[in-house]
Amino acid sequence: MRKLLIALLFGLSFALLAACGSSNDASSNDGANNAEEPEAADEADGAEEGEETESEDGVSDRVKELQDSGVIVGFANEKPYAYEEDGELKGVAVAVATEVLNELGIDNVEGHLSDFGELIPGLTANKFDIITASMAITADRCENVAFGEPEVKYGEGLIVEKGNPLDLHSYQDIADNSDVTVSIMQGATEIGFVQDVGVDKKQIQEAPDIPATLSAVESGRADATTGTEMTIKMALESLGSDKLEFVEDFEQPDVEGNPSYGAAAFRMDDDALREAYNEKLAELKGTDRYAELLEENYFSEVANSVEEEVTTEKVCNGEF
Template sequence: MKKLLAVAVVCFSLVLLAACGSGSEEGSGSGSDGGESKLAKLKESGTVTVGFANEEPYAYQENGELKGAAVDIAQAAFKEMGIENVKSKLADFSQLIPGLNAGKFDVITAGMAINPDRCKNADFAEPSMMYGEGLVVQKGNPMDLHSYKDIAEKGASVSIMQGATEIEYVQKMGVKESQIQTAADIPATFSAVASGRADATTGTEMTVKMALESSGNDKLMFVEDFKQPEIEGIPSYGAAAFHKDADELRKAYNEALAKLKENGTVKELLEKNGFSAENNSVPEDITAEGVCSGEQY
């Protein structure tokens, strides 16, 4: 009986030690795995896996090569951290955060807009770009659409990429759920408008404008005088996103990103991808925490 009691005491002590050990910094918020942090593992392997949605000019694949402003900025930041190789994985935009949380990616580099809802499921790095919205309609703009309010008041239908913030934006401007269609990607939204299944499509300004230019679709037009909606979330601030247990990795990324902002690299990479260094650079006082809390927009 005494032997059994002694064994029980030893086992109970081991359980307590294990429980106490789980409260260490490596086991809480640093993306740890068996005592080694996510950051340490990535530095050791020299490779980071990024999730992206095929959305030019933020992140897209061309001839097997991952390109785009968000990609270039992330690559530069990881290189600053000593991680040279980037392994890319394509996913539908709506599946990026679920894929991140399922461990399919180490980071999302899709120019994803920070918003309070997304902040509940992922931790964003500091923003690296700023952008507005754009509208594409059939050539000649038969319904005379120039704003989200026009879509609402004229009962127009709009096709929007699944998981995009524009779904929430148009609803805030009065567009009914029955007017909204969703599609897997930008080409699919263009197809809906060109075929007459939808009257318009919307997305971030640079995305829809450049996608339309490269598509060669003469049935569609970009609405040059589109009126930006005056609602929370616009302009949007794009940033890389990390798993909520990868604090150490995200903080190291932020430190590297801050250096790239300070030495002008971020502005150079924005311009390289068709953005404006003046209009698309993030103001110094805007932070991921401020946008997540809804205090900054």
């Protein structure tokens, strides 16, 4: 009797589908499956087609998918946030992201080096699942990617020719002297920062990465370079040049977005991964391990950890 009932249901479903020639393939497949296994509708518990579901252990389908396939992370060569050394991913952004992803049960984390300006395009083009270089959360970027919650905060720095012959101690000093040129990494927030205080576009030279900005100043093609304080200070130390110096008394710009809050970023439609990541990140921040990861990667917990009241939503809205 049960076999007969199933056969009748199958026949009825087939007839209905044949009558609805405009139905797409996905709908047809769903109808066929329901006809063969009537119990499946109950097991779905009313979930709508395409809706992200969770297993009994609370893990989303998206996370389970990445547990099996691994995750592809795009990062920029910007020490100490994310960089490659001896074929290994290092940096505070990489360390935090890897810790969080491992806690999600994702052990296969594959990193790809990219120019900073190519991170967001690579993410939106599905080249990466996540981008992480402690990228500053900004209102403009929030329109193109979905940031995770903030992981670190940082300020700005300035490098000039040895002896600082042009007496540059702030972005305002650059704005006040139209002959000064400043080299800045392509896509970096500092391009907007210097313009906010009056630096003309003609004074700005864009370069693909931090080493290229230092080279521009060292060779005399630019008078100064700026970037996040820790990044350019460490880059200068690694370069070992006696032609350049870090401006120790640099005056931090009073512009929206400074200090910056860095975070991993996800595609706009990848809510399941972002929410799972945020959950584990919040747990990590509540442990001593978070402070260890910062300090192991040249960051002071006191200076660089994010205050509890600072959220991605607030930063995107310009509240911080």
